[in-house]
Amino acid sequence: MTTARRLATIDTLRAGPFPARPERSGPVDSGPGFHIGELATSEDFWEDDGTRSVLVEERYEADRDDLAALLTARWGPPEELSLWSVLERSMGGEEIPEPWSTFSCHRPDLRLWRVDGRWTGLGVSQWDKELPYQLLAVITDVDPPWARIES
Template identity: 65%
Template sequence: METRQHLAAIDDLVGRAFPERAESSGYRDSGPGHHVDALATSEEFWECDATHRLDVEEQYEADRDGLSTLLGARWGPPQVFSLWSVRDRSMSGERIPEPWNVLSCHVPDLHLWRARGRWIGLGVSQWDKELPFQLLVVVTTVDPP
């Protein structure tokens, strides 16, 4: 059931118009040319041991990989796009367009497709070791930097 819901949420975002101004609602951030939405969010890790945190991270990566397989049947195999160099360029003062700039702060890489005139990506986010993991979907018309 959860996989079906994730696929429906991805399809909804792919078909959704982009707002003219940045807006947020819950775990969804949208702006000119992009949507970023959390398909799933874990618990926080303030008092958890490292083993539990690692187990959760591995589960979120497995969920991303499973969805990637299903989306790959639609759009072909994903390109794995590292955001490390994007973050490095941003820290060096280069202006990086959204959603790529903020994603580079907390998502190491994306499974990325070009379909229906948009970039569609899946990634696992974590802002800091105590904060939750999120399975993110990104839909944008902004080319990766």
């Protein structure tokens, strides 16, 4: 998928309604208040020494950065959201709303913009070291669960 098609996919997801219950349509998972779209998914990438895996990750991060630059030109600089604390909180028993609960399980950080009442985020994901990399976009009207400050 080209950068232009990725932007078009993000625009389509941003404009579309959210379903009343979870559903999957092609490369898009949706639910109440969110869409998560696969913008790119790597092929098998393992070599005996693991070096190709590093190159694939770097390429996907570069693709994310290129797309983020275009979105930054539209909307201004993104917020950088770390999802590690969200994952830790969910593992500690706190109920985290979707899409943040699922997204925090396989992506440690996110580039995030708030525009027209919706959040749009970009991240490079890998569910497990033996699974492919994905360039993902999340569109949601659910506010992110920012890390709480403990006193």
